[in-house]
Amino acid sequence: MVIKSSTWELRGEYDIVRARKAVRQTAQELRFGIVDQTKIITAASELARNTVIHGGGGRMEIEVVAEGIRNGLRLCFLDEGPGIADLGLAMTEGWTSGTGLGLGLTGAKRLANEFAIESTFGHGTRVTITRWK
Amino acid sequence: MTERIPILQIGEFLLVTIQGDMHDQLALTLQDELTSKIVKHGSRGSLLDISALDMVDSFIARMIANISAMSRLLDAETVVVGMQPAVAITLVELGLTLSGVHTALNAERGMALLRSKLGGAAKDGYQK
Amino acid sequence: MSKKQNYAVQILKNAKTEILKDWFAELGARGVPDARGSEIEWQNQAGEFLRILGDSADSLEDIQSSGAAPVRDFLESLSRTRATQGYSSEQTAMFIFSLKKPIFTRLRKEFPSDLHRLSEETWAASDLLDRLGMFTVMTFQKSREEIIRRQEAEMLELSTPVVKLWQGVIALPLIGTLDSARTQIVMESLLQAIVETGSELAIIDITGVPTVDTLVAQHLIKTVTAIRLMGAECIITGIRPQIAQTVVHLGIDLQGIATKATLADGLLLALNRLGLAVSKPTS
Numbered sequence: 001m002v003i004k005s006s007t008w009e010l011r012g013e014y015d016i017v018r019a020r021k022a023v024r025q026t027a028q029e030l031r032f033g034i035v036d037q038t039k040i041i042t043a044a045s046e047l048a049r050n051t052v053i054h055g056g057g058g059r060m061e062i063e064v065v066a067e068g069i070r071n072g073l074r075l076c077f078l079d080e081g082p083g084i085a086d087l088g089l090a091m092t093e094g095w096t097s098g099t100g101l102g103l104g105l106t107g108a109k110r111l112a113n114e115f116a117i118e119s120t121f122g123h124g125t126r127v128t129i130t131r132w133k
Numbered sequence: 134m135t136e137r138i139p140i141l142q143i144g145e146f147l148l149v150t151i152q153g154d155m156h157d158q159l160a161l162t163l164q165d166e167l168t169s170k171i172v173k174h175g176s177r178g179s180l181l182d183i184s185a186l187d188m189v190d191s192f193i194a195r196m197i198a199n200i201s202a203m204s205r206l207l208d209a210e211t212v213v214v215g216m217q218p219a220v221a222i223t224l225v226e227l228g229l230t231l232s233g234v235h236t237a238l239n240a241e242r243g244m245a246l247l248r249s250k251l252g253g254a255a256k257d258g259y260q261k
Numbered sequence: 262m263s264k265k266q267n268y269a270v271q272i273l274k275n276a277k278t279e280i281l282k283d284w285f286a287e288l289g290a291r292g293v294p295d296a297r298g299s300e301i302e303w304q305n306q307a308g309e310f311l312r313i314l315g316d317s318a319d320s321l322e323d324i325q326s327s328g329a330a331p332v333r334d335f336l337e338s339l340s341r342t343r344a345t346q347g348y349s350s351e352q353t354a355m356f357i358f359s360l361k362k363p364i365f366t367r368l369r370k371e372f373p374s375d376l377h378r379l380s381e382e383t384w385a386a387s388d389l390l391d392r393l394g395m396f397t398v399m400t401f402q403k404s405r406e407e408i409i410r411r412q413e414a415e416m417l418e419l420s421t422p423v424v425k426l427w428q429g430v431i432a433l434p435l436i437g438t439l440d441s442a443r444t445q446i447v448m449e450s451l452l453q454a455i456v457e458t459g460s461e462l463a464i465i466d467i468t469g470v471p472t473v474d475t476l477v478a479q480h481l482i483k484t485v486t487a488i489r490l491m492g493a494e495c496i497i498t499g500i501r502p503q504i505a506q507t508v509v510h511l512g513i514d515l516q517g518i519a520t521k522a523t524l525a526d527g528l529l530l531a532l533n534r535l536g537l538a539v540s541k542p543t544s
Contacts, residue, residue, distance in 0.1 A: 001325070013157040020154065020188065035449055038188055038219035039226065045190040049157070069403045107191060107227045214492065218452030221487040236492035238459055243492075 003071075004064040010048050010077070011057045019048040019060050026062050027073055030133060040073060040131045043108040047077045047127050050104040055079025055125055065130070072113075072132040077125075084119040091117075138163050140170055146247055147171065147179040148240070151186055160196040167200055171209045178247040179204060180240055184215025194229045201234045210250045211235065214243040269386035270318040272367045273311045281307055283363035291355055307356075310335060321389055324396055336393065337400045344404035353401045357394040361387060417446045423454040430531045431460040432524065434499075436469035444480040452487060461493050462531040466524045468499030478513045485518050494534065496520070498527035 006026075008019050023044040027037040044060070051058040058079025065074045084090045091105055105127070109115040112129035119125040138159065141148045147170055149163070167179060181197065183189070189197075201211040212235045224231070235250075237243035273280055284307060313331045314321070320328025336357075343353040364386050372379040424432045433451050437443075455463055465481065467473065473481075485495040498521045500508075508515065521527040532539065 017154045017156045024187075033449075035219045035222050035445065038217075038223045041188050042190045042223050042227070045188065045192075049190075049192060069399065069406060104191065110226055110228070111223065212492075216491045218449060218456060218487070218491065221452060221490040222448060222483075224490055225483050225487045230486060231490060236490060238456070238461060238492045242459075242461070 001066050002063050002074075003066055006062050008060045008062070009057075010051045010059055010079075012052065016045060016048045016052060020045050022060075022062060023073075023075065026064065027131075030064065030071060030073055032073070032131070032133060036131060036133075039111040040075070040129075043111040043129055043131075044075055046104040046108045047075070047129070050127075051077045051079045051081075051125075055081035057081075058124075067132075070132050072130050074128065074130045077127045080124040083121045083123050083125055084117075085121040087117065087119055138166075140167060142170075142174055142176070145175075145177050145251075146244065147174070147176045148182065149179060150182045153185055153187075155186075155193065157192060160193060164196060164199055164203065168203050168207060171204060171207050176209055177251050178210040178212070180243045180247065181211060181213045182215050182240060182243075183213060183220075184217065184239075186220065187217060189216075189220050189224060191227065191229060194224065194227075194231060197234055198231060210247055212237050212243040212246050214238065214240050268382050269364055269368070269389060270314055270321070272364060272371070274315045276367055277308070277311055280311065280360075280363045280367070283366065284360055287359040287362050288355065291359055306339070310339075324392055332393070333396065336397045337404075340397055340401035341404040344401055344408060350398050350401045350405075354394045354398045357390055357397050361390055364390075414446070417443060421447050421450050423451060425458060425460070426464070426528055427532065427535075429460050429535055430462045430464065430528065431455065431458055432464040432466060432527075434466045434469060434524070438472070439470055439477045439480055441476075441480070444477075444484070448480075448484045448487065451484065452491065455488065455491060455493050462496065462534060463488055463493055464496045464498055464524065464527045464531060466499040466527070467497060467504070468501070468524070470499075470504075473504045473507055475511055475513060478508065478511070478515070482516060482518070485516075494519075496527045496530055498522070498524045 006022065008022055009015055010019060020041050023041050024037060027040055032040070048060055051060070055077075056079060058077065058081070061076040061078070063074040063076070065072045091109070105117065108127070108129055111131075113132050114128075114130040116128045117125065136159070138149060138151055138155075141150075147167065149167060151163075155163075170176065171179065179200075181200065183197075186193070197213060201213075204211045213231075214237045216236060235246060237246050281304060285303065313335050317329050317332050320326045321332070323329065324333065339356065340353055343356075365383055368379060368382050368386065372382065421433065421435070424434070426432050431451075431454055433447070433454075435447065439447070451463060451465070454460070465484070467481075470477070481497065485497070488495045496519045497515075500520050500522055519530060521530060529539065
């Protein structure tokens with residue numbers, strides 16, 4: 001269940017910084033510990049950069065969610081870009097690859113409690129990560 | 134948003150203090166400026182103070198690794214100091230170990246480390 | 262639908278004093294002890310609740326709606342207080358549920374002959390109170406969990422004391438099992454202590470850790486890696502023979518982490534690393 005949500009444009013690199021600030025603010029409001037805050041902000045930075053550089057720009061949605069007794073922070077990164085042809089390959093540990101796309105996704109996955117990605121070649125990508133308190 | 138990162142010259146070393154949120158272009162500019170200054174001043178080492186960085190993602194990690202590698206090619210050592218615990222934990226989780234990058238707890242220790250590394254080089258016979 | 266909700270709430274508005282009296286009696290009958298609070302306090306709280314319900318009458322269809330925020334806030338604060346005071350969730354929910362009888366009694370008086378209307382209003386009132394009661398139970402459990410979590414964190418902090426052995430050397434004697442959650446906290450306090458004391462050497466003593474499996478080893482390795490990243494070094498001590506065997510059998514690679522059997526040996530190694538030596542004074 002979504003308690004609160006906000007949307008942030010991701011077009012250029014200043015937007016990546018703004019996105020980080022917004023995530024930090026919300027994480028602090030939710031009183032996440034400092035380590036959890038850092039993890040989700042870092043994940044957000046990775047995915048925001050992916051959206052700007054590989055997705056041709058898009059947006060990030062911050063949602064404060066509640067599931068029964070627990071509260072969490074959910075971030076959704078959407079773009080209408082080229083999409084990912086081979087999700088399996090993109091999700092492997094290929095961080096030395098030139099595109100740098102692989103690390104962003106696998107890194108974010110490791111820093112979040114929940115990770116989901118939908119992408120169709122030619123139709124954009126949608127990555128959702130959640131961190132529970 | 135910060136537009137320039139100050140690079141101070143302290144004797145034969147350079148001190149770079151990274152403040153708060155760095156956007157991507159600023160990181161790239163820093164790489165350029167630092168390497169230029171190393172050549173310009175003939176610096177043998179630089180201290181990268183990241184105590185104000187509350188987040189280091191793969192982009193910044195790559196910047197740090199690049200600075201270290203480029204500096205080494207210019208015969209200068211780099212020591213990263215002041216990494217925050219939460220940042221260290223997150224980097225470990227990301228699997229980014231910054232191998233090849235020297236680190237120290239604070240600027241004082243960082244300087245000592247730089248001097249000890251240069252002490253070794255002097256033994257090669259290359260005197261400044 | 263909202264017209265139906267309003268009826269029970271209308272009764273609460275119009276017959277407030279009577280309802281309060283019956284409500285209190287009902288609570289007493291169900292054995293909810295109110296010795297923890299005074300009767301006046303209770304009257305104020307209950308009166309407040311009825312007033313809030315009346316004000317939010319239009320939004321009670323959906324408790325999660327913004328119009329029902331005052332009701333939610335009240336119930337959350339009620340649950341939290343009761344949880345801290347040591348009430349059970351049953352007793353806390355009873356605050357809401359025991360409101361049913363007084364309302365049903367009033368409804369029977371209002372509709373003595375219209376049975377159809379009576380059953381409709383009774384259902385609406387019952388449904389409303391059920392939902393409010395469930396919300397109260399949920400927030401009660403949440404408060405309880407928060408209290409427990411806080412107590413756990415305090416206990417964990419107490420059980421992971423970081424000790425300064427020497428200028429530049431700190432030690433963390435670990436006692437008990439190392440699970441994910443515990444390791445996080447342990448890691449954080451050790452790293453924080455390293456920064457605060459400016460210690461280059463950290464000794465993690467695992468004498469008190471019963472078993473070391475692949476997971477525990479992974480946690481330890483992560484901790485050591487983080488320490489190295491920050492510019493300090495780590496020594497693991499307290500390796501018992503059984504642990505040494507387990508580590509080798511499981512093929513765990515401790516990646517060049519210095520290990521010693523005893524904390525004393527670890528301290529000696531640390532001092533050596535700092536360029537110090539222990540010697541007897543020549544008399």
